[in-house]
Amino acid sequence: MSFEDIQTPAVLVDLDIAEANIEAYQAYCTKHGLALRPHIKTHKLPFLAKRQLNAGAIGITCQKISEAEAMIADGGINDVLITFNILGAEKLERLKALARKVRLSVVADNTSTVKGLSDAFSDTDSPLTVLVECDTGAERCGVTSPEAAQDLAQVINQSPGLTFGGLMTYPPAGREAEVHDWLTKARDMIEADALQVAVISNGGSPGMWQADAVPVATEYRIGTYVYNDRSLVERGVCDWGDCALTVLATVVSVPAADRAVIDAGTKVLTSDLLGLNGHGHVLGRPDITVDALSEEHGVLRAETIGLDVGDRIRIVPNHVCVVSNMVDEVQLIRGERDFGPSPVSARGKVI
Amino acid sequence: MSFEDIQTPAVLVDLDIAEANIEAYQAYCTKHGLALRPHIKTHKLPFLAKRQLNAGAIGITCQKISEAEAMIADGGINDVLITFNILGAEKLERLKALARKVRLSVVADNTSTVKGLSDAFSDTDSPLTVLVECDTGAERCGVTSPEAAQDLAQVINQSPGLTFGGLMTYPPAGREAEVHDWLTKARDMIEADALQVAVISNGGSPGMWQADAVPVATEYRIGTYVYNDRSLVERGVCDWGDCALTVLATVVSVPAADRAVIDAGTKVLTSDLLGLNGHGHVLGRPDITVDALSEEHGVLRAETIGLDVGDRIRIVPNHVCVVSNMVDEVQLIRGERDFGPSPVSARGKVI
Numbered sequence: 001m002s003f004e005d006i007q008t009p010a011v012l013v014d015l016d017i018a019e020a021n022i023e024a025y026q027a028y029c030t031k032h033g034l035a036l037r038p039h040i041k042t043h044k045l046p047f048l049a050k051r052q053l054n055a056g057a058i059g060i061t062c063q064k065i066s067e068a069e070a071m072i073a074d075g076g077i078n079d080v081l082i083t084f085n086i087l088g089a090e091k092l093e094r095l096k097a098l099a100r101k102v103r104l105s106v107v108a109d110n111t112s113t114v115k116g117l118s119d120a121f122s123d124t125d126s127p128l129t130v131l132v133e134c135d136t137g138a139e140r141c142g143v144t145s146p147e148a149a150q151d152l153a154q155v156i157n158q159s160p161g162l163t164f165g166g167l168m169t170y171p172p173a174g175r176e177a178e179v180h181d182w183l184t185k186a187r188d189m190i191e192a193d194a195l196q197v198a199v200i201s202n203g204g205s206p207g208m209w210q211a212d213a214v215p216v217a218t219e220y221r222i223g224t225y226v227y228n229d230r231s232l233v234e235r236g237v238c239d240w241g242d243c244a245l246t247v248l249a250t251v252v253s254v255p256a257a258d259r260a261v262i263d264a265g266t267k268v269l270t271s272d273l274l275g276l277n278g279h280g281h282v283l284g285r286p287d288i289t290v291d292a293l294s295e296e297h298g299v300l301r302a303e304t305i306g307l308d309v310g311d312r313i314r315i316v317p318n319h320v321c322v323v324s325n326m327v328d329e330v331q332l333i334r335g336e337r338d339f340g341p342s343p344v345s346a347r348g349k350v351i
Numbered sequence: 352m353s354f355e356d357i358q359t360p361a362v363l364v365d366l367d368i369a370e371a372n373i374e375a376y377q378a379y380c381t382k383h384g385l386a387l388r389p390h391i392k393t394h395k396l397p398f399l400a401k402r403q404l405n406a407g408a409i410g411i412t413c414q415k416i417s418e419a420e421a422m423i424a425d426g427g428i429n430d431v432l433i434t435f436n437i438l439g440a441e442k443l444e445r446l447k448a449l450a451r452k453v454r455l456s457v458v459a460d461n462t463s464t465v466k467g468l469s470d471a472f473s474d475t476d477s478p479l480t481v482l483v484e485c486d487t488g489a490e491r492c493g494v495t496s497p498e499a500a501q502d503l504a505q506v507i508n509q510s511p512g513l514t515f516g517g518l519m520t521y522p523p524a525g526r527e528a529e530v531h532d533w534l535t536k537a538r539d540m541i542e543a544d545a546l547q548v549a550v551i552s553n554g555g556s557p558g559m560w561q562a563d564a565v566p567v568a569t570e571y572r573i574g575t576y577v578y579n580d581r582s583l584v585e586r587g588v589c590d591w592g593d594c595a596l597t598v599l600a601t602v603v604s605v606p607a608a609d610r611a612v613i614d615a616g617t618k619v620l621t622s623d624l625l626g627l628n629g630h631g632h633v634l635g636r637p638d639i640t641v642d643a644l645s646e647e648h649g650v651l652r653a654e655t656i657g658l659d660v661g662d663r664i665r666i667v668p669n670h671v672c673v674v675s676n677m678v679d680e681v682q683l684i685r686g687e688r689d690f691g692p693s694p695v696s697a698r699g700k701v702i
Contacts, residue, residue: 005441006437007441007442007702008429009701010417014501041646041647063646064647083567084603084647085660086616087601087603087660088358088359088661098504103489109604112659113660139610140612140643140645140648141603141606141612144606170368201560250438251494252435252436252438253436253460253461253492255460255490255493255494255495257413260491261491263435263699266623266673267673267676267699267701268370268701270621270622271624271673273622280569284483292491295392295414295673296392296415296435296701297412297491297492299491308463308466309461310438310439311437311461321646322617322618324565324702326699327699348358348677348679350618350619350677350678351358351359351360
């Protein structure tokens with residue numbers, strides 16, 4: 001199949017760019033003595049995870065059990081961190097099955113989660129590694145003070161079937177010094193209790209080039225960097241040429257001189273704004289605004305739209321991690337050479 | 352499987368409520384002499400489309416060819432309108448295959464689309480019915496004046512392989528009189544050319560109870576009404592008890608007295624706001640705001656959150672049509688009795 005034969009709307013992944021992104025950030029982590037543990041939520045493709053591992057990553061990060069199951073199904077991925085409080089009998093059974101297949105660690109920020117994990121793993125041969133999730137300012141999950149981290153580390157340490165593995169945080173962007181102080185204080189308090197803090201896992205794409213400003217961290221989790229997106233370009237993290245994922249769309253209507261309509265709407269591009277105006281960047285046409293989306297239509301506006309019905313455009317979406325999750329397959333390309341479709345193995349795995 | 356065994360996050364569809372919604376709006380259309388042609392983008396479930404047809408609908412509406420293919424695969428659906436400009440050789444071939452299986456009509460708002468349709472269908476035995484899409488103020492697709500509608504109707508009428516079928520509009524909400532005048536003028540001009548305007552297709556859920564205020568229309572297309580959602584409740588179109596689709600989520604963290612975190616984020620609820628604040632309505636807890644979503648986490652806030660880790664909540668999403676598209680299967684229920692999963696046959700069909 002040639003590039004021209006790709007049916008639209010399509011999610012294109014340029015492997016040349018993705019591979020360069022993988023190499024560049026691995027080099028950064030290696031230089032700064034950080035272990036890299038990519039979050040696969042962005043691509044959900046086992047073959048790309050393996051490229052990340054081959055480049056030097058120590059393992060992968062997943063957010064949900066079903067996502068991890070899909071990623072390891074083909075083999076070749078042997079180290080998984082699930083950064084989510086796992087609850088409930090069925091999920092704990094699936095977690096035990098996962099633990100028999102790969103080196104597994106999880107996080108917890110509360111005693112109910114720890115008790116469930118302990119009850120499930122107390123009858124197994126090898127204990128489950130559990131990190132304490134820390135809220136260092138992002139106000140999502142996480143214990144909210146170093147003292148609470150110290151307490152939960154003790155609870156994990158005393159729970160049958162579990163091993164205390166360290167600390168994990170999803171940090172607030174741009175507040176590296178604060179994050180470093182928080183984690184350092186927690187580490188010192190826990191180590192004063194004669195417990196080893198083997199791993200301190202930090203992460204997040206917006207602060208990827210400031211990861212070295214949290215030197216207490218031992219590893220960095222990052223997802224978006226493999227593709228990059230408009231949100232990262234607009235924040236100065238990368239450039240348009242570093243964006244590996246684009247949405248290929250066809251102009252289906254040009255109702256006015258300042259307006260065109262494409263065949264991609266929220267069911268491909270999603271409504272994620274991430275603080276931006278508009279729904280994406282049209283490559284080569286910075287004057288165009290992706291002004292409004294409905295489910296299957298996108299409305300483009302420009303002073304002079306200059307597009308004809310049937311023209312194709314490529315859009316860098318605001319947020320790639322949600323876009324690759326919208327389609328059953330992405331189209332792998334190198335430049336404008338087409339390498340064909342690849343199923344998005346972990347798409348829709350939210351359980 | 353009992354209700355308690357449903358793994359979260361899950362998209363629940365209460366069939367009692369969906370069936371009542373189907374009956375209620377069919378009764379409205381019958382009373383006002385409007386043909387009802389439900390848009391299946393909301394549920395993407397063939398069995399629910401058949402219930403809509405059994406209740407009296409004349410056919411279904413789809414936005415994309417792949418969506419229509421998925422909906423008719425099991426049989427029992429024989430009349431499809433695709434409300435999209437279809438372009439390109441492969442899609443036109445698929446459209447021809449569809450036309451051999453069902454009574455098919457499409458729309459066009461430009462001569463390029465009409466030429467493509469004509470080239471594809473000129474060698475077939477039965478002509479394809481094409482409606483002129485009209486922009487009556489919503490500024491999406493559509494010819495922008497009654498004069499342009501008249502011109503395009505003539506082009507369709509003179510194109511081999513095509514039959515002019517009438518007019519179609521996706522109207523601006525709340526401007527019924529304007530829409531009626533626009534369509535009436537276009538109809539009268541076209542009929543003055545001795546062309547019959549057999550169908551005038553209007554649609555949209557926000558204005559569903561004002562459909563009778565556009566009496567020139569012969570049919571109404573509507574999707575959301577089958578499930579309803581927060582956007583329609585907030586606009587006074589329906590009540591919480593009319594909402595058939597809810598997202599079942601588990602509280603996974605309660606980091607503070609005013610905050611809890613659930614296991615559903617944008618990869619289930621999506622980021623669609625539709626002009627609202629917050630990301631959904633927690634049934635039974637109007638004091639809670641679904642304040643922030645990341646991909647797999649939702650952050651709930653209230654003066655006193657009053658939830659424990661492991662508690663389950665049900666959320667009416669802002670926009671149901673995009674939520675059912677996020678999951679491979681929905682869980683069918685009646686009240687809190689569980690009837691098991693149903694695959695979302697047309698999920699992700701955007702081509």
